[in-house]
Amino acid sequence: MRIALAFAYDALRVNPIRTGLTALGMVIGTGSVILVSTIALSSREYVLGQIEGVGSNILWVYHEVAPLLASSSSMSDSLKLDDLYAVRENIPNLKAVAATVMGRDSMILDQRKSEVTLIGTNPDFRIIRNLKVLEGRFFDEDDERLRNRVCVVTEGLAAHIFPSGWTDDKKIKIYNVEFIVIGIFREGAETFGQSEISNETAMLPLSVMSFLLGSNTIDQIYASATRASLVPAASLALAEVIRSRHRPSAVYRIQNLTQILAAAGNIATALTMVLLLISAIALLISGIGIMNIMLVTVTERTREIGLRMALGAGRRAVRTQFLTEALVISIIGGLVGIVGGAGLPLLVRFLVEGVRIPISGWSILIAFGVSCLVGVIFGIIPAERASKLNPTEALRYE
Template sequence: MVPAQSHPRRSFELTLASARRTMLFSEIVRLAIDSFRASKVRFMLTALGMVIGSASVIFVVTIGLTGKQYILNAIEGIGTNMVELEYSGGGAGNVNTNFQNDLLTRDDERAVDEQVPAVAASSPMLEMHDRISFGSGLVKDVLVLGVSPQYRQVRNLIVLSGRFFDDEDETTHTKVAVVTEPFARAMFGSTSAAINGTFQLSGIPFTIIGTFRERTDTFGQSEIADQTILVPYSVARYFTGTDNVKQIFFSIRDARDVEAASKQIVNVVHGRHQQNSVYTAQTLTALLTTASLIANALTIVLMLVSAVTLAVGGVGIMNIMLATVRSRIREIGIRKALGATAREIKLQFLIEAVFISLAGGLIGTIIGLAVPFSVRFFTSYRVPVSGWSAVIALVTSTMVGIIFGTLPANRAAQLDPVESLKYE
């Protein structure tokens, strides 16, 4: 039988052991702080490597996020909600059929508008390469695109001066045009001077009512070139003599519905033509995903490079702690003679190493976060700040202190107390 008093006694012993461990840890922390106070310069110089390394981690993440934000904003400026539909050709079995029946038409656009609820706006596009003439007798080769008024919304165009043609211009077949900024500057000297300027296309006079530019410079990789003129689709179709269009642009209400809506658009158009016809719906979703992955990969690579700085700081901590162990051999011997165990000695030097690395990491984290927050405070640019970068910097600093402080701590714990007391 176990005596009734055994349980209270066992509980008292556990409480006493817990209190002893608490006192032991607080004593070790106090000894570490006293050691730092005695060697302030050495402590600060050792922690400097961790300060630089931790700040570098946050700087790298901030730079990576800023670059990612810039790239994504540039792509979004083209139109993340945009779907570009075009006829890609006929499949097998279309050899003896008239491919003209497969080309896109304005009726296809109207069918999509009616059957795909996610579509917010749309515009057909007719493409013509022609020469225009001015009253002075100057002749110039330009790209003329016939589009609807909603083309401005779909393509996120910015009107620099004047206005874009509207539904009334489209309905009344008004001979008006909007021109690109480079065209206006080359032919009229400025964007404002181009307003009310005139030119002739196939002998028909047009009046310039506005100038525009793309929200994001696509460097000629879109359908809009530097020397481009936009005219109402209802006017442009008379120059081609056909209802066929080269492409149809759609704007989707929600960017999350782009992929699903693009498939619906293809299905609707495909159902109106021959079964073997091929239609392609291009979106920027894949490009956004790819750009995001590339930016994340570059950020990770830069973080690994900055981790080298943390490793160098860890080597510095290990060297200083090894020197500290050698300079405090007699102190270690006295502590062991007074009853300190090897575990307690090891814990003491390990805590000192962690304190150095963690203090450096904390200061570096504060500096690393202060820079982007200062930019956000003193400027209008919203520099992205990642809280995870601060967490990573602090955790990494702690791990560096543990990893590179283990060897000096083990060496201190293995010292013989008798030999240590004899050490001068």
């Protein structure tokens, strides 16, 4: 093997440009495998982080009314405050339970009107939806119990209310009632307008919202399980409690993030497979390139092969020599590809503060192993052709 490596080194050193160009395909293929794995892992972590930022272990229920079937009886099946209390009392392993009542109204500020989204809810909603308080505070159980006319607003709405910066005594009018703005909040993760919280939203205690609307009807009940593994059981329990309190024909939808997380995982896996297929094609092409160059090398070195055989080298030694050359090219390309594929994410992590890009150790091992395998497989045909040359005819080759 030492002799084969020496011959391979000498042969590849003679044509460094050819060797480099031949290894380039392997560099691209190996590097792309690592980058694909890195992109897939980063995408998965980002998506899962965004989903979990909306609210960890969250589940919710709402009453579904078909537009053509709406009637007084079906409307009476709407969720009520008593349903919220029943969920709290009868379902274990829930760390927070909240209800929401949605609305829209004109907010009056300094004699100016603007349309805002209104959400009446209780303090647990902040825990369930992972809301971040940026200024002031969120309303608490005392505000809920005493029906205090307080509210918290989103950053987008706060920009209109506090053009000169936050103060704790600003008042706005909603439903012709004055409310004190006690805080500014935002969602735990960007939902791009797909959640119940719009850019300009005011959130107020559920008791106040119900009083202003003159109704104990609620739109949704949200809950958060203590652990992710308990979400399926909690969903079943939630369905049982709600349906036991209403007509059998009433339709209630119970949803959680488990399906969304699974769908996100499936999409990430499918994307990874597609990109890995493209990387595999690049490795295949690089293997074909190695085989072509090695076949050309065998033709160019026919006299050298004949001379080695005439001096006593066996077919096995010749075969090993050319297989070693193909393997060395693959290893060089694979190592350079690994450095590039792993180095680029590391460079991004170094240059961009706060960015975490995971690099899979398995992808590096697999990429290197595949590069070696490609070199051996595509080096077999040239090596066999070289080993089967007739020494006498090879020495006559011009």
